[in-house]
Amino acid sequence: MPSIQLRSATVDFPIYNARTRSLRHGLLRRVGGRIQPQGDLVTVNALRDVTLSLHAGDRLAILGGNGAGKSTLLRVFAGSYEPSSGTADINGSVSSLLDITLGMDFELTGEENILLRGAFVGMSRQEVKQRIPEIAEFSELGEYLHLPVRTYSSGMMLRLAFAISTARAPDILLLDEMIGVGDRAFITKTSKRLEKLMDTASILALASHDTATLSRYCNRAVLLQEGSIVMEGSLATVFKAYEATSPSDNLRQPS
Ligand SMILES: Nc1ncnc2c1ncn2[C@@H]1O[C@H](COP(=O)(O)OP(=O)(O)OP(=O)(O)O)[C@@H](O)[C@H]1O
Known part of the structure; x- marks a missing residue:
């Protein structure tokens, strides 16, 4: 437990x-x-x-x-x-969800960062690879995922970081203030995902x-x-x- x-x-x-x-x-x-x-x-x-x-x-x-x-x-x-x-x-x-961009390398592409940051948050390489399509879809970054992250706006970077950090449901979820990421449409999407993670987490600290x-x-x-x-x-x-x-x-x- x-x-x-x-x-x-x-x-x-x-x-x-x-x-x-x-x-x-x-x-x-x-x-x-x-x-x-x-x-x-x-x-x-x-x-x-x-x-x-x-x-x-x-x-x-x-x-x-x-x-x-x-x-x-x-x-x-x-x-x-x-x-x-x-x-x-x-x-x-x-x-x-305290430092969601920690471990990202801004010289690497969005997709490479999914692999990097996925490992940083404890996913195996195989698991991250399996999750790439879903993370890419959630971030809505499309072709930008093949460009270096340094070319992203700050909102785009946070979309990617959020999509990676919330890709799997944890037993224990830690939040420093409720984070709202991206533009208005994306904030609705992130709130929904966060609420789901909060519902399913066994322990939550906010x-x-x-x-x-x-x-x-x-x-x-x-x-x-x-x-x-x-x-x-x-x-x-x-x-x-x-x-x-x-x-x-x-x-x-x-x-
Ligand atoms: N890396 C660090 N090096 C030195 N002192 C630190 C470091 N991180 C935090 N502190 C100190 O530890 C104390 C607690 O900081 P912490 O960030 O946990 O506070 P907090 O309650 O989250 O504050 P806030 O509401 O302002 O975000 C503060 O006195 C801060 O100066």
Whole structure:
């Protein structure tokens, strides 16, 4: 059965050559993970001591202010980030629609990129080859698939990236905001495909600032602040806490 199990997962980003002196005497700030200066090294604690279990049927809403750690948490779910301490056990196939153009080579053609990016998202070469006609049809790029991706408009590139990233239904689907790709007609098509993937995924995690969207797709929620889960529970309870969080609640001196 698909599952995600995080035990005391912490993600730290060491920043070398940062101006630790000015940071130590830094201004009040409203956003981001905790900044810890240690000698010449600065560490940003993007995620701190997160323990969380997700099982089949869970649809998790992830809330928090800018820099609270939402994308970092999703990247740990995706296996893109290993916790610096603690553990993350992920069981099941994962589709992450976080960085959909990552792994594409703009010098290669659209079709070559289908093979490249397909492998990047975990498909075998044979599976990608079988899926090329369907991906090509969904992207509606036609003859452009034989031209280098650098000749595409940004919307065309996103069409291709979206078509590849959503080509197969995953057990675990990860989304950072609902993505709308392309022109009006294409957005309708992408929304339909996304909704289908969301319906069929065993586990869904969706980070968003929009509580109406989260209400529509999720059945439990967590609220992050400075990389820690400060509240976990029903959507109603967590939304109330999120909406009550005034910007000044995050206003504190760097430690
Ligand atoms: N590659 C990185 N290097 C250094 N620090 C990082 C890196 N990625 C994220 N951070 C830091 O980690 C913290 C959490 O960032 P994250 O992107 O997870 O926040 P978020 O909740 O998704 O924010 P937003 O709502 O603004 O997208 C922030 O303080 C950010 O500065």
